[in-house]
Amino acid sequence: MPPSPPDTREVILEAIDLTREFDGVKALDRFSFKLHRGEVLGLLGANGAGKTTAMNCLLGLTLPSSGELNAFGLPLQANRIKILQRANFSSAYTALPGNLLVWQNLLVFARIYGVPNPKKKIAELMELLEISHLSKRVTGQLSAGESTRVNLVKAxxxxxxxxxxxxxxxxxxxxIADKVRKVVRKVQRERNIAILYTSHNMRDIEEVCDRVIFLHKGKIVCEGTPADIIAQSSSDNLEDVFIKIARDGELLDEPKKDSAV
Amino acid sequence: MNFRIISALVMRYLFLYSRSPMRLVELAFWPVVDLVVWGNVTVFIQKNTNPEFGSYVLFFLGGMILWDIMFRAQQGVAISFLEDVWTRNLLNIFVAPVRSSEYISATFIVGMLRILITAVVLSFISWFGYAFNVFQLSWWLIPFFLNLMLFGWSLGMISTALILRWGLAAESLAWAIPFFFQPVVAVFYRVEDMPAWSRPIAWCFPPTYIFEGMRDVMKSGTMNWDYLGYAAGLNILYLALAGWLFVWVLNLTRKRGLLTKFATQ
Structure with missing residues (x-):
């Protein structure tokens, strides 16, 4: 079999042997991966598998015990502000200040990021996410679905x-979940964004992610496109794969011992 | 430091205050209550003691007003931080391109605005209610205010650092910390009236020089320049120490992975 051609895609985010210990327990164990421009990478695993720790390290909220993290070719810790200017984040577990109006919250973040013509930008994004009518609503009074879409406008x-x-x-x-997935995919394709995506909803992953990484006890246990992983594991769908990994900690005949790149 | 980011953060606090009349009321409520209590006590003592002693009790009102300036400056920093915790917005801020120095600078500015509002309300009530004109301190008011504000900022950063380290369990420190200092910084009495063992402690803190200076100015119209020098010097030292503590604790919470747990609790 001829060797595969070298991967020439631009690497946006890279972790090399990332390890994070909490009181002697490894929440992440030599975790390595590359995220390329225009790619959506799903980070999956059961509760406690290490994906939140990984996300926190990648956001610079938690420092790794060892290993290297680079974004846009720059070491993350030393260039955090420069990198965060070109990145963004949205989580179901954070909120924008509830007592401000939606437009006020978005205007503040637009100014923080130095968005030119912020009002126009906010209006465009709100229209894209079909929430223009929420502009003058109090953020804390939004439904979960509305709140998620406002967070995505911010992102x-x-x-x-x-x-x-x-x-x-x-x-x-x-x-609403379907609408959110479609918008994320649409914007991602239009703008060629690299996305790191965590979810417990396997429908999300199959629909949105180009490639996924399964974590178990801080280690990568398998990696590939959703279709490849389903085929390799003789499972019917990604949810079955998830359950197998969560219960047995392994999936393939020879699970990867080291993190894949 | 990026002033666009600082102004965006200040704008967020202004939106918050404009949307919450109760927050504005809170700015004036306790200072006014304190002023009315101390004002009435002052009037009572003035009427029932000899005139010379009566004039001295005006020091209470001066002390109370200046104390509130320091307290509001500390609150400006600590409460602004807590607002982000309470609204679960801290994580959004920490993953945005905001430097700690920019975040703290924005809270300083909010602290200044809080002081301004409190000072105007108190000056107005003390003048019309008790014929105490805070402007009798004339231009000395400016260095007094500045020095008390700087010490308030230092205490604000220390309170914030402690809350960052111990989470919302330490929330009450945001209110309590200034009161640890109140007994030893000679707000309502002279240092020489304090127990001998506590006097060296008193002179370690900038507000002591300011409150002593205030009494000098009210009594004789002059002030010891050395007091201002010591207060400014100590303030620079405390600001540097508090800034270092804040950054050290922030890095520690990152190292220990406490920041996210704290930011989403």
Whole structure:
């Protein structure tokens, strides 16, 4: 078999042997991966598998015990502000200040990111996410679905090249979850954004992610396209794969011992 | 430091205050209550003691007003931080391109605005209610205010650092910390009236020089320049120490992975 051609895609985010210990327990164990421009990478695993720790390290909120983290070719810790200017984040578990109006919250973040013509940008994004009518609503009075879409407007404000989405469809009804997935995919394709995506909703992953990484006890146990992983594991769908990994900690005949790149 | 980011953060606090009349009321409520109590006590003592002693009790009102300036400056920093915790917005701020120095600078500015509002309300009531004109301190008011504000900022950063380290369990420190200092910084009495063992402690803190200076100015119209020099010097030292503590604790919470747990609790 001829050797595969070298991967020439631009690497946006890279972790090399990332390890994070808490009181002697490894929440992440030599975790390595590359996220390329225009790619959506799903980070999956059961509760406690290490994906939140990974996300926190990648956001610079938690320092790794060892290993290297680079974004846009720059070491993350030393260039945190420069990198965050080109990135953004949205999580189902954070909120924008509830007593401010939606437009006020978005205007503040638009100014923080230095968005030119912020009002126009906010209006465009709100229209894209079909929430223009929420502009003058009090943020704390929005439904979960509305709140998620407002958070996504905030996440798209600075035209990020790298976006980290932490369970963006958690607590959404299937209709809104579907709309959110479609918008994320649409914007991602139009703007060629690299997205790191965590979710417990395997429908999300199959629909949105180009490639997924399964974590178990801080280690990568398998990696590939959703279709490849389903085929390799002789499972019917990604949810079955998830359950197998969560219960047995392994999936393939020879699970990867070291993190894949 | 990026002034666009600082102004965006200040704008957020202004939106918050404009949307919450109760927050504005809170700015004036306790200072006014304190002023009315101390004002009435002052009037009572003035009427029932000899005139010379009566004039001294005006020091209470001066002390109370200046104390509130320091307290509001500390609150401006600590409460602004807590607002982000309460609204679960801290994580959004920490993953945005905001430097700690920009975040703290914005809270300083909010602290200044809080002081301005409090000072105007108190000056107005003390003048019309008790014929105490805070402007009798004339231009000395400016260095007094500045020095008390700087020490308030230092205390604000220390309170914030402690809350960052111990989470919302330490929330009450945001209110309590200034009162640890109240007994030893000679707000309502002279240092020489304090127990001998506590006097060296008193001179370690900038507000002591300011409150002593205030009494000098009210009594004789002059002030010891050395007091201002010591207060400014100590303030620079405390600001540097408090800034270092804040950054050290922030890095520690990152190292220990406490920041996210704290930011989403």
């Amino acid at each position: 798209f404000l600075n035209d990020p090249e790298l976006l980290m989405l932490d369970e963006p469809t958690a607590s959404l009804d299937p209709d």
